[in-house]
Amino acid sequence: MQPAARIAAAAEILDRVLEGEAAEKALTSWARGARFAGSKDRAAIRDHVFDALRCMGSFAVLGGARTGRGLMAGMLRDAGQDPAEVFTGEGHAPAPLTEAETGQSLSDDEAAWADIPDWVRPDFEASLGLDALAVAKALRARAPVQIRVNRRLSTRGALQAELADEGITAQPMELARAALEVTEGARKLQRTAAYEDGRFEMQDAGSQAICEAVPVADGQRVLDYCAGGGGKSLALGARAELRLHAHDAAPQRMKDLPARARRAGLRVTLLDSDDLAAHGPFDLVFCDVPCSGSGAWRRAPEGKWRLTRDRLEELTAIQAQILDTAAPLVAPGGRLAYATCSLFDAENAAQIRAFLERTPGWRQDSERRLTPLDGGDGFYVSQLLRD
Numbered sequence: 001m002q003p004a005a006r007i008a009a010a011a012e013i014l015d016r017v018l019e020g021e022a023a024e025k026a027l028t029s030w031a032r033g034a035r036f037a038g039s040k041d042r043a044a045i046r047d048h049v050f051d052a053l054r055c056m057g058s059f060a061v062l063g064g065a066r067t068g069r070g071l072m073a074g075m076l077r078d079a080g081q082d083p084a085e086v087f088t089g090e091g092h093a094p095a096p097l098t099e100a101e102t103g104q105s106l107s108d109d110e111a112a113w114a115d116i117p118d119w120v121r122p123d124f125e126a127s128l129g130l131d132a133l134a135v136a137k138a139l140r141a142r143a144p145v146q147i148r149v150n151r152r153l154s155t156r157g158a159l160q161a162e163l164a165d166e167g168i169t170a171q172p173m174e175l176a177r178a179a180l181e182v183t184e185g186a187r188k189l190q191r192t193a194a195y196e197d198g199r200f201e202m203q204d205a206g207s208q209a210i211c212e213a214v215p216v217a218d219g220q221r222v223l224d225y226c227a228g229g230g231g232k233s234l235a236l237g238a239r240a241e242l243r244l245h246a247h248d249a250a251p252q253r254m255k256d257l258p259a260r261a262r263r264a265g266l267r268v269t270l271l272d273s274d275d276l277a278a279h280g281p282f283d284l285v286f287c288d289v290p291c292s293g294s295g296a297w298r299r300a301p302e303g304k305w306r307l308t309r310d311r312l313e314e315l316t317a318i319q320a321q322i323l324d325t326a327a328p329l330v331a332p333g334g335r336l337a338y339a340t341c342s343l344f345d346a347e348n349a350a351q352i353r354a355f356l357e358r359t360p361g362w363r364q365d366s367e368r369r370l371t372p373l374d375g376g377d378g379f380y381v382s383q384l385l386r387d
């Protein structure tokens with residue numbers, strides 16, 4: 001496909017996303033009806049769609065409309081290209097832009113704020129303080145690809161060399177001891193023997209860093225209370241001989257975890273809600289709670305535009321309830337790690353303050369907040385100790 005035809009396809013897919021269809025679904029159904037598109041075409045179209053979702057506010061202004069065409073015209077203008085050169089109507093190129101589709105220019109700062117929904121901005125600025133504008137700018141860019149070396153089975157140096165043999169370039173990161181950032185060949189990662197054999201996992205370095213911040217020791221009984229696919233379980237289990245247990249309110253989310261754990265050389269016991277108390281108490285309960293996902297808006301940009309004030313309030317209520325339910329599962333002297341991939345105080349420090357106020361017998365041991373300025377996604381972890 002010509003570059004202009006890819007832009008036309010992305011515009012068509014974006015129109016469906018703007019009507020409410022999930023981006024992944026819209027991309028898949030488009031690809032099904034477009035057998036002529038090769039893997040490079042599909043990857044380029046996907047990049048256009050996700051770039052537009054990350055920068056939907058600014059691209060709509062630059063392109064003159066919050067439509068698939070407007071967003072694509074805005075994307076081209078943002079990159080310093082004249083959209084008229086692409087919107088020619090020739091072959092499979094999109095039709096020429098109309099007068100109504102003339103966009104306005106934006107400064108870098110204005111573009112960054114246009115890409116934070118208006119209702120979010122006050123909380124965003126209050127939570128991030130002097131970093132707010134820089135973080136808003138960082139959220140406009142694609143997320144880097146980062147992996148976690150499974151230090152049970154390899155080292156960063158050995159894995160770096162192994163990946164280099166497959167044409168994949170990766171650099172060690174400071175943010176986490178097991179993190180590598182992949183700068184070339186990322187699309188090949190999940191087809192390598194190193195991946196098949198569990199020598200690395202796909203995991204953002206911020207996510208790794210908050211797991212590394214939590215101390216673990218051989219023999220400890222550990223519960224990953226909101227385990228989902230098990231990213232945190234696997235990261236914790238790679239560091240010590242733990243008795244690992246995983247739970248999720250939606251148990252089907254853990255369906256791949258036993259196989260993932262086996263590949264990583266670990267064993268995890270899956271627990272239903274009714275079995276938790278019988279298997280407790282635990283030395284460590286890790287609560288990677290459902291949240292706004294604002295720290296990961298580079299990776300999952302649809303969430304930024306779909307989040308509402310009501311949903312944020314619902315999430316903070318669920319988080320409080322998880323803290324209240326998980327805390328009694330911690331043994332006396334044990335630890336509860338509360339983690340989010342949110343940038344908002346309401347889901348982070350304020351949530352912990354409220355828990356400590358209503359729950360005697362607990363104190364905060366430490367707290368860490370990361371933003372995309374640290375090199376990975378935004379994350380928060382508070383570690384609480386039970387008397």
Ligand SMILES: C[S@@+](CC[C@H](N)C(=O)[O-])C[C@H]1O[C@@H](n2cnc3c(N)ncnc32)[C@H](O)[C@@H]1O
Pocket residue numbers: 225226227228229230231232233247248249250253288289290291318322
């Ligand atoms: C942030 S995700 C977990 C991601 C996972 N820990 C990982 O690293 O791959 C949050 C998870 O919490 C689960 N969840 C939602 N409400 C819950 C509740 N009340 N109790 C336990 N888990 C819950 C969701 O089903 C979801 O899988």
